[in-house]
Amino acid sequence: MGTRANPRKDERERQIKEAALHLFSEKGFHDTTIQEIAEEAGLGKGTIYWYWDSKEDLAFSLVEDMLGAFLTLLREAESWDLPFLEKLGYLVHRAARLYEEKKDHCRLLWKFRADRHYIFNPDYVKKVTSYYREIRKSLASVIGKGVEEGVIECDDPHYLALVVLGIAEGLELEWLENEGFDLEEALQLVLGNLFSGLSRESSREHDSRKGRR
Amino acid sequence: MGTRANPRKDERERQIKEAALHLFSEKGFHDTTIQEIAEEAGLGKGTIYWYWDSKEDLAFSLVEDMLGAFLTLLREAESWDLPFLEKLGYLVHRAARLYEEKKDHCRLLWKFRADRHYIFNPDYVKKVTSYYREIRKSLASVIGKGVEEGVIECDDPHYLALVVLGIAEGLELEWLENEGFDLEEALQLVLGNLFSGLSRESSREHDSRKGRR
DNA sequence: GAAAATCGACCGACCATCCGGTCAAAATAA
DNA sequence: TTATTTTGACCGGATGGTCGGTCGATTTTC
Numbered sequence: 001m002g003t004r005a006n007p008r009k010d011e012r013e014r015q016i017k018e019a020a021l022h023l024f025s026e027k028g029f030h031d032t033t034i035q036e037i038a039e040e041a042g043l044g045k046g047t048i049y050w051y052w053d054s055k056e057d058l059a060f061s062l063v064e065d066m067l068g069a070f071l072t073l074l075r076e077a078e079s080w081d082l083p084f085l086e087k088l089g090y091l092v093h094r095a096a097r098l099y100e101e102k103k104d105h106c107r108l109l110w111k112f113r114a115d116r117h118y119i120f121n122p123d124y125v126k127k128v129t130s131y132y133r134e135i136r137k138s139l140a141s142v143i144g145k146g147v148e149e150g151v152i153e154c155d156d157p158h159y160l161a162l163v164v165l166g167i168a169e170g171l172e173l174e175w176l177e178n179e180g181f182d183l184e185e186a187l188q189l190v191l192g193n194l195f196s197g198l199s200r201e202s203s204r205e206h207d208s209r210k211g212r213r
Numbered sequence: 214m215g216t217r218a219n220p221r222k223d224e225r226e227r228q229i230k231e232a233a234l235h236l237f238s239e240k241g242f243h244d245t246t247i248q249e250i251a252e253e254a255g256l257g258k259g260t261i262y263w264y265w266d267s268k269e270d271l272a273f274s275l276v277e278d279m280l281g282a283f284l285t286l287l288r289e290a291e292s293w294d295l296p297f298l299e300k301l302g303y304l305v306h307r308a309a310r311l312y313e314e315k316k317d318h319c320r321l322l323w324k325f326r327a328d329r330h331y332i333f334n335p336d337y338v339k340k341v342t343s344y345y346r347e348i349r350k351s352l353a354s355v356i357g358k359g360v361e362e363g364v365i366e367c368d369d370p371h372y373l374a375l376v377v378l379g380i381a382e383g384l385e386l387e388w389l390e391n392e393g394f395d396l397e398e399a400l401q402l403v404l405g406n407l408f409s410g411l412s413r414e415s416s417r418e419h420d421s422r423k424g425r426r
Numbered sequence: 427g428a429a430a431a432t433c434g435a436c437c438g439a440c441c442a443t444c445c446g447g448t449c450a451a452a453a454t455a456a
Numbered sequence: 457t458t459a460t461t462t463t464g465a466c467c468g469g470a471t472g473g474t475c476g477g478t479c480g481a482t483t484t485t486c
Contacts, residue, residue: 012435043437046435050434
């Protein structure tokens with residue numbers, strides 16, 4: 001029994017996601033109502049439930065869009081054939097560009113991040129957590145190659161990945177909250193100095209801080 | 214109408230704040246109910262409204278406790294009579310200790326931060342924003358003294374303060390989310406390399422990144 | 427090719443529930 | 457007794473999700 005294809009499916013999903021992204025990123029999960037999303041999309045409330053199972057479900061698809069894009073970039077970076085420091089610089093450039101392109105997604109992730117456990121049910125939380133873990137692993141692998149190359153000294157690339165992601169997130173926050181803040185410039189400044197510190201310290205005999213745990 | 218002082222006032226406020234801190238920091242603002250706070254404090258729901266005007270009001274007093282403590286530390290630091298790099302190192306030490314002591318406050322601030330505009334009414338938001346502004350100003354002043362001392366080169370201490378706070382917040386997040394992450398060590402590593410980069414670059418002739426906007 | 431039958435996208439009134447805040451009354455202290 | 461403190465039943469507003477129904481488009485039938 002040939003079920004009819006829905007010719008408007010893509011357009012509807014786009015409409016709804018666009019409206020949801022706009023509202024969630026501005027007001028957070030709890031203060032955005034399905035009613036508002038429907039209104040902004042120019043559709044009836046019930047229509048949203050035709051395409052998604054729940055408010056949670058809709059929200060998650062937006063989270064996944066961003067985390068997936070970022071993870072994809074990192075995976076790509078793992079295979080770039082560049083000297084470590086250049087690779088890192090280019091990665092920062094690409095990441096900053098991605099953030100710029102998906103600024104609303106960034107805002108949304110930020111709003112959801114703190115209490116993702118109380119927005120999402122355990123299954124979704126597991127998925128989100130797994131994205132973050134994969135992101136850390138991928139970055140750790142990039143850093144690990146830098147260690148192999150002998151460019152930096154670091155006993156625990158996974159720890160350093162954590163630090164780098166922390167820096168990135170903190171600066172991302174400043175970028176979101178301060179008009180005119182140049183995210184890429186700040187990242188290059190801080191990470192540049194961090195890694196040049198880690199490489200210099202490995203040639204001199206220095207104190208004990210070498211990105212170990 | 215000689216109003217009697219309420220001998221239980223302090224104890225009650227402590228009980229309620231303690232319960233609220235615990236619940237807000239764990240579940241965020243929206244998913245914590247007044248009922249739950251009252252239960253955990255071992256009091257009736259109405260009693261909370263004897264001591265505070267609203268849920269918002271109670272939440273704000275906890276935010277203020279932390280922001281106030283941090284700002285006080287920074288103001289103190291402004292008056293320490295130490296060479297810049299030592300002052301900064303000690304400040305990081307003290308800040309890390311404060312965070313450790315008030316870890317639940319940190320969690321709470323973090324949960325509230327993203328959507329403070331939708332938790333608090335405009336008056337409270339103004340107060341919170343003003344705390345953050347004062348914190349930036351105070352840190353910028355500390356950094357400014359480092360510039361005056363000639364220890365670092367930096368065209369815009371206010372911008373650098375933003376970057377440093379971003380780093381601190383990002384690493385704070387990793388610390389909150391990763392058991393065993395040593396916040397002070399990470400901060401010293403990253404800020405140490407950042408500032409030693411900024412001082413080295415000012416003695417050599419280097420490229421254009423010098424913590425300017 | 428026109429009428430009839432079927433389908434499925436869409437709608438929005440409605441329901442069940444939740445929760446911040448109120449208040450009258452009870453308990454306690456002075 | 458009077459003033460203060462505490463309580464929790466109750467109120468009203470809000471909202472996520474449901475579901476019966478509509479209607480235009482597609483398919484079938486003649």
